[in-house]
Amino acid sequence: MNREDFLMLNEDIVYLDNGATTLKPKEVVQSMVDYYTKHTSNIHRGEYDAAIITNQLYDGARDVVAKFINSESSEVIFTSGSTMSINMVVFGYMKKHLKRGDEVLLTKSEHASNILPWMKLSEDIGITIKFMELNEDYELTVESVLKSITERTKVISIAQVTNVVGDVRDVDAIGKICKEKKILFNVDGAQSVPHMRVDFKKSNMDFLSFSGHKMCGPSGVGVLIVKKELLDEMEPLCYGGGMNQSFEADMTYELKVGPSKFEAGTPPIAEVIGLSKAIQYLEKIGIEKIHEYEVELKKYLVKELEKIPNIILYNKNSNSGILAFNIDGVFAQDSAIYLNHFNIYVRAGNHCAKILKDNMKIKNTVRVSMYFYNNKKDIDRLIEALKKSEDIFKIVI
């Protein structure tokens, strides 16, 4: 649906790499062009008309985000993306509040950005990282979460939807468990927020991260939502203008309170405006409708792929628009190069989930990740190309 909003779809391409980044609709691009051509100005302290417009759009973006994921505007921090958001949680909050021996529960299907910061923190202060077990579909169940929790568990840090398996974790149930057991709940929403209704309050999240570019917005901007009472306890990783109340030659200083404390320097203004527009755009379509549509599309994709004998599927049951597969006996990168020959854009690799191989027994896959502007015709083209794949080496070599 809404294909006409995306100029890139005027080209003869099948874009199936939405887990990596999404296409941008015209109105998002236009909102940024307007900033650069009609009201360029810095935020805060500008008394002229252009600055007032920019300020309203920038500050208004916080309200748009808050409404979208059901948080308070004062809990919304703009960052450079999910990776930065999670790093802020780990090094800005956890480093101060965790101690040696405290347990952090992750899974092996997490993205690098939700594993490496924790590994570094473990190296720095001696926290213990434990991986919760995945089931035979590489999914995380609530039972597995419950089984993994011990008296020392202080944090559960997981993606709501993982980027290779595409399994949708039951964050409502896990959030409830966290609340009962006084465990901090850190959610990586990079692959969920763009595709389904995410409710920060209802799921009792303490931290939620997501990126603009994976939800029709620009690159270079992301969001970190932090529960109010924790936000005041969090330390910024970056110091400078815009985040301080005052500083004096006698070495005293006072920082701002609220999200501004974490937004030192000139923020990505155009990008925040673009992200705000992207959220409004998604809401216009209806985020619930997007999820439903993608799940239907995946069912069709799986049904058609299962008819091709030399295709190995890894996550046909997961309830999202993500599918990982391989052509039997073909290295994933060669498959992606082959599909590119038909103007079909997919991703090959470990998709930054480098330890998922322990469970999947395979390091690299081809990943198809869909969005609302994909359609059955896109899938038919993929299927048609894969059916001819016995000729793959005539094309890739």
Place this chain on the structure above:
Amino acid sequence: MDSNLRREIILDNYQNPMNKGVIEDDGYLKINSNNESCIDNLDFFVKIEDGILKDIRFDGEACAISTSATSIMIRKLIGKNILEVRKILKNYNNMINELEYDADLLGELNVYDEICKQPNRKNCALLPSVAIERILSKLENK
């Protein structure tokens, strides 16, 4: 070179690569060649005695171009002395990077003389030469 012949050589080396698999022997220098631009990930094991590359082995997962180039490269380099190896690698790298090179030195490696037409595959073809060069540097710095 005829494109069918080129493809046949590459495919044969991809599907039946030379010296793939690790053998237990402390006499080998080891290096991992993780290709930064893609997902190729091969380990190289080189045995050097009296300045001669006595044996080269490799293991891991990589694309058709990286794997075949490694196989052909291994066949070309075993038995050569370090100076000869350096010369072959330099000419090979030059060929991939569209610089001047001596095709007579490269034998079957000439199958990659048109890889520059696919810029995203240059690093795949360069994977074995980068790895062997790193091993030689490691040896010199010892």
